[in-house]
Amino acid sequence: MITLHQINKDFSGPRGTVKALSGIDLHIQKNEFIVIRGPSGSGKTTLLLTIGGMLCPTSGRLTVGSRDIYALNNHHRARFRGEEIGFVFQLFHLVPYLSLLENVQLPLGILPGERHKDEEQARFFLNRLHLGERLDFFPSEVSAGEKQRAAIARAVIRKPAVVLADEPTGNLDPQNAAEIAGYLADIHQEGGTVIVVTHGLDCDPYADRIIHLDQGRVISP
């Protein structure tokens, strides 16, 4: 379903060029649960952003289904991201001035006449993630685990085919980390493709495959 063919990504700056990804070849099946591991700076975030259609590689090709994602124009690539990709960040990235309910509704946009339906849907996901009592709370008023649960609700509200998570448990205590891993497993159980960068071991029992990155390359452990 997702194919990376000879993906290279270089970052050039005043200090020279960093090769963040070097010749990555990967094939990810629909409904796979993949864990990505590797030392800091090995290219994990770059790889996730590339898969999510958010960062154009220097060379190589990313295809999702029959689409060559970086050959699409910006408008079509934005639509691909909006409809098919859900992203979960290590630092949650909730909007501080919006309630949890409003944060979760954010990806739905403001479609005239859909407001009521959107709110119902956001409530549904927040309830499922045990945040039913926190709908009107602001991010600063809830715990880290609750913030990450809200961020997961926001990532899945449009029912994306692929959920990408970048160290989603990196800032959580063990109990919350295990819970987040469980939610990612639920998304996988329901047919989603899940790709998670993590140093923790919580996702390993659910993983179909563990991919190791080192210096921008996929290595065999």
Ligand SMILES: Nc1ncnc2c1ncn2[C@@H]1O[C@H](COP(=O)(O)OP(=O)(O)O)[C@@H](O)[C@H]1O
């Ligand atoms: N926007 C950027 N500009 C310059 N260098 C970058 C940028 N993003 C990442 N890099 C470099 O690319 C390499 C891989 O980074 P990253 O994908 O963030 O690694 P990881 O997520 O595994 O820690 C690192 O050497 C990093 O410094």
Ligand SMILES: [Mg+2]
């Ligand atoms: Mg990273």
